[in-house]
Amino acid sequence: MLPFRSEIRNSPSQPTIKIFLSDESLDAQIKKHLKHFKEIEEIEIRQSVEQNRANENLTVFLKDDVDVVKMKTSIDSSLWWYFEQD
Numbered sequence: 001m002l003p004f005r006s007e008i009r010n011s012p013s014q015p016t017i018k019i020f021l022s023d024e025s026l027d028a029q030i031k032k033h034l035k036h037f038k039e040i041e042e043i044e045i046r047q048s049v050e051q052n053r054a055n056e057n058l059t060v061f062l063k064d065d066v067d068v069v070k071m072k073t074s075i076d077s078s079l080w081w082y083f084e085q086d
């Protein structure tokens with residue numbers, strides 16, 4: 001099982017990236033790890049309502065005019081590095 005999965009969500013107000021962790025006990029640590037990105041406006045730990053998903057997810061809100069696809073790639077790379085260090 002992979003340690004995480006991320007998805008782009010294009011909401012009408014603001015594109016977001018949702019991160020689903022295999023180990024939800026790491027939510028707060030991963031939130032802290034991602035705060036170094038200057039393109040991120042806010043990160044929230046939210047309850048998931050989707051079926052067949054983790055109970056929680058990290059919802060990453062990006063600042064205006066940030067390329068969501070490039071940001072997802074950067075976040076994924078950072079998370080792979082994080083889990084390889086573990």
